Amino acid sequence: DESLGFSSERGDKVIPLSLYLILGSQNCKYAPEFVLQEAIRGGVTMFQFREKGESALPYREKRDLAKRLQQICQNNDIPFIVNDDIELTRELNADGIHIGQDDRPLKDVRAWFPDKIVGVSAHDVGEASKAMREGADYLGVGPMYHTDTKPDIELVKGPAVIQAMRKSGIQIPIVGIGGITHANAEAVLRAGADGIAVISAITKDQDPYQAAQMFCTDKTKRLDNK
Numbered sequence: 059d060e061s062l063g064f065s066s067e068r069g070d071k072v073i074p075l076s077l078y079l080i081l082g083s084q085n086c087k088y089a090p091e092f093v094l095q096e097a098i099r100g101g102v103t104m105f106q107f108r109e110k111g112e113s114a115l116p117y118r119e120k121r122d123l124a125k126r127l128q129q130i131c132q133n134n135d136i137p138f139i140v141n142d143d144i145e146l147t148r149e150l151n152a153d154g155i156h157i158g159q160d161d162r163p164l165k166d167v168r169a170w171f172p173d174k175i176v177g178v179s180a181h182d183v184g185e186a187s188k189a190m191r192e193g194a195d196y197l198g199v200g201p202m203y204h205t206d207t208k209p210d211i212e213l214v215k216g217p218a219v220i221q222a223m224r225k226s227g228i229q230i231p232i233v234g235i236g237g238i239t240h241a242n243a244e245a246v247l248r249a250g251a252d253g254i255a256v257i258s259a260i261t262k263d264q265d266p267y268q269a270a271q272m273f274c275t276d277k278t279k280r281l282d283n284k
């Protein structure tokens with residue numbers, strides 16, 4: 059969405075994937091608004107609203123929470139992405155949507171949202187190249203490590219799957235996801251990811267500002283001695 063400056067001069071979108079926070083009310087130790095605000099202050103560059111699972115809020119509360127979180131993102135010029143939910147994406151005019159292999163097909167989603175950021179989950183090279191061919195703006199690749207956040211996770215792949223994707227010519231932005239912590243984030247970036255997506259490492263921390271900040275300082279430290 060040009061008005062928010064995500065399009066580079068070449069006209070394609072600039073997608074700030076380096077520290078991508080994902081959360082819903084069910085992931086948070088404190089109020090989601092507080093966690094998001096603090097995590098942005100700590101260096102989060104992109105946000106996905108993911109309200110999912112048996113304790114997920116009913117639609118009206120989900121929408122109202124999404125609006126409050128979207129406002130925080132807009133105040134900080136951070137892209138606001140919705141997980142799965144086509145209707146919510148449209149109702150809020152979100153900056154983008156993230157879909158998995160079992161959600162609506164990318165072709166349909168792209169037809170509905172030609173100018174929004176559309177992210178796709180990919181677990182292997184085949185899924186990644188199909189999504190790239192069909193016009194995904196970025197790939198969420200994982201699970202990198204074991205996670206308790208998503209009960210229906212696929213087999214843990216490790217960062218090597220990102221290396222394989224890069225080797226096979228996947229050029230579009232990739233963010234690693236799944237059990238990423240301060241201790242194991244480096245391997246994901248070294249494998250060729252443009253950023254890391256986190257839920258619990260920030261939402262379950264007693265200091266979300268500190269938790270976000272540690273990912274950023276770690277990263278810059280690593281880039282210095284790369």
Ligand SMILES: Nc1nc(C(F)(F)F)ncc1COP(=O)(O)OP(=O)(O)O
Binds near residue numbers: 141177
């Ligand atoms: N939500 C996600 N966000 C990302 C992102 F790239 F944004 F980091 N990557 C992967 C997923 C997982 O997406 P999906 O496989 O549909 O499962 P769920 O809908 O339960 O999240």
Ligand SMILES: [Mg+2]
Binds near residue numbers: 141158
């Ligand atoms: Mg999904």
